Each structure stands twice: as C-alpha cells, then as structure tokens.
Amino acid sequence: MNYELQQIQAFLKVAELESFQAAAQSLNLSQPALSRRIKKLESILGTPLLARTTRSVSLTTVGRDFFPQAKRLVDEFDHALFNIRALAENRIGQITLACIPTAAFYFLPAVIREYNARYPNIRIRLLDLSANDGLGAVLSGEAEFGINMLSGHHPDILFTPLVVEPFVLVCRHDHPLAAHDSITWSELSTHKLIGVGKMSGNRMLLDHELSSLTQRPTWFYEVQHLSTSLGMVEAGLGVAAVPRLSMPDQEHPLLVQRPLVEPLVKRTLGMVRRRDSALSPAAERFVETLLRHWDKSGAEGGAGPINL
Numbered sequence: 340m341n342y343e344l345q346q347i348q349a350f351l352k353v354a355e356l357e358s359f360q361a362a363a364q365s366l367n368l369s370q371p372a373l374s375r376r377i378k379k380l381e382s383i384l385g386t387p388l389l390a391r392t393t394r395s396v397s398l399t400t401v402g403r404d405f406f407p408q409a410k411r412l413v414d415e416f417d418h419a420l421f422n423i424r425a426l427a428e429n430r431i432g433q434i435t436l437a438c439i440p441t442a443a444f445y446f447l448p449a450v451i452r453e454y455n456a457r458y459p460n461i462r463i464r465l466l467d468l469s470a471n472d473g474l475g476a477v478l479s480g481e482a483e484f485g486i487n488m489l490s491g492h493h494p495d496i497l498f499t500p501l502v503v504e505p506f507v508l509v510c511r512h513d514h515p516l517a518a519h520d521s522i523t524w525s526e527l528s529t530h531k532l533i534g535v536g537k538m539s540g541n542r543m544l545l546d547h548e549l550s551s552l553t554q555r556p557t558w559f560y561e562v563q564h565l566s567t568s569l570g571m572v573e574a575g576l577g578v579a580a581v582p583r584l585s586m587p588d589q590e591h592p593l594l595v596q597r598p599l600v601e602p603l604v605k606r607t608l609g610m611v612r613r614r615d616s617a618l619s620p621a622a623e624r625f626v627e628t629l630l631r632h633w634d635k636s637g638a639e640g641g642a643g644p645i646n647l
Contacts, residue, residue: 346380435464437473437485441585470540489607500609523601527556531577534558
C-alpha cells in the first residue's frame, strides 16, 4: 500500500479532536489540505474511516477498528526515531571490539571505566582474542574494530598505529638475572625460557627478529597465553620474554622486569578496522577515549605512543 505517515497522523488528529478545523490548526495545515490527506488514506484502504456531517465528525466502524492500530504504528515510528537519535548522540547502543589479551587485561579496563562514566547506557562487548582470531573477527564484521599487532598487511584492513612497546624479561626478584640492569638475548640461552606457542603473533615476531643470533635462546616451556607464562615465572619455573604492556603498572610482589637488548625487539600495537566500513558514533567516541589513555600511558613512562 502506498500510504504516507502524514495521512495516518492526519486521521488520528481528526479522530482525537473530532473536528477538521481543530485538527488542521493543530497540524498547521489548511482544511482542504487536511481533507485531501484523509481522502487519500480512505481511498488507499478502500473504505471510509470518518463519518462527516456539517456539525460533527465521528469514526466509522472500520475507523474505530483502525484507530488503535494506526496509533500504535505512529508511536512505534516515533520510538524508532528516538532510538536512532539516541544512537547518533551516543546515549544508547552497543559496540563490539576485538582486543589482544594483554591490552584487554591490563590496559582496557581504565578506558572502559572512563567511557562508561560518560556514556552509561552503551554496552561494550569485548572479544579478548589472539592476534589472528581478533583480525578475523574484524574482517567478518563480528567486531567493529580491534586492537592488534602489526603483523603483515591485509588489503581489507586499515591499521592505525597507536603504540610501540619493547619486549622485556620477567623473572622473580630472587632470580640471578634480577640483579642485572639489562639482559641480552644471548644470555638467556642458559636459562629456562617460557614462551608462547609458535602460531602466536608475539612468537613469530620474536623468532623473526632473533633469527640472526648465533646464540639464540631456547623456549624450554611453551604456553598459549602470556598470563600463563607470568604465572609459571611466579612459580619459579623459569623466566619469560613478554611485551611491556603485559606487565601490571603497579609493583609486583614477586616479579621484576628488565630490558632485553641486543637486539632491542619491539612490537607495534594499533587499531584495526575494515576499509569498507565506517565506525558507529559510539565506537568513534570509544576510540577517542582510547587515544587519550594511550597518550597518557606513554607520557607517564609506559610504552611509547605514536604521534598520528
């Protein structure tokens, strides 16, 4: 049916006020224009909705049945417009992002806390995934954007660098290496080194950067998550080479970190998003909050931010 919402609104107003003149004034229309809208609607429906006399206007039997349905239709339309406006103004909605676990665990909570304080009715769905899985979630559209490592280039992905962080050695404070100001990678060849699996983005980066060393460290233990490697270090099973962000900002009661040098290995973290997709207003505000926090983290001695 080729009806217009204005025709239904005109019908409802006449029915509520029981007067064409009063309805025309309320809608800021001339009476002839109002009458044309009503007649057009009745023509589309194939039946009169209003019974008119020179002195009164009343609903026909069909009009009485149609009135609550028409009112519900207009109310639902108004509600939909309100929701769309609220989404555009960042008052309601949901954003989904895919984040590598290290950033999700140690860094994102502060960003989410500030964002929730500003936009309390926007829900956040956080997918803490490996680098490969997180990239896949963004490509499939399951996540609007993500925080990931720079590991190759995908033609359908835009990578915006945010921060460069070094790998550091983590050991117990009573471990012999804790007394060093810095440690070379070659020195680790005599220690039990805990690392993540070969398919991890961090492991592939390290294997590539350390391939030229004549005395390379051996990964004695392999785990799937950096948090697991830190737990094993706490238990005294060995030492671990981890990105700086995987360490908590507060002083740890058991663990210490030391710079790893010769070579100095760094990874670049950034925002990933699909080339063919624009961020929702809610996601844009989240990214703004994220950038503020990452800049502050670098200024206070954390991993160094990249000036975009």
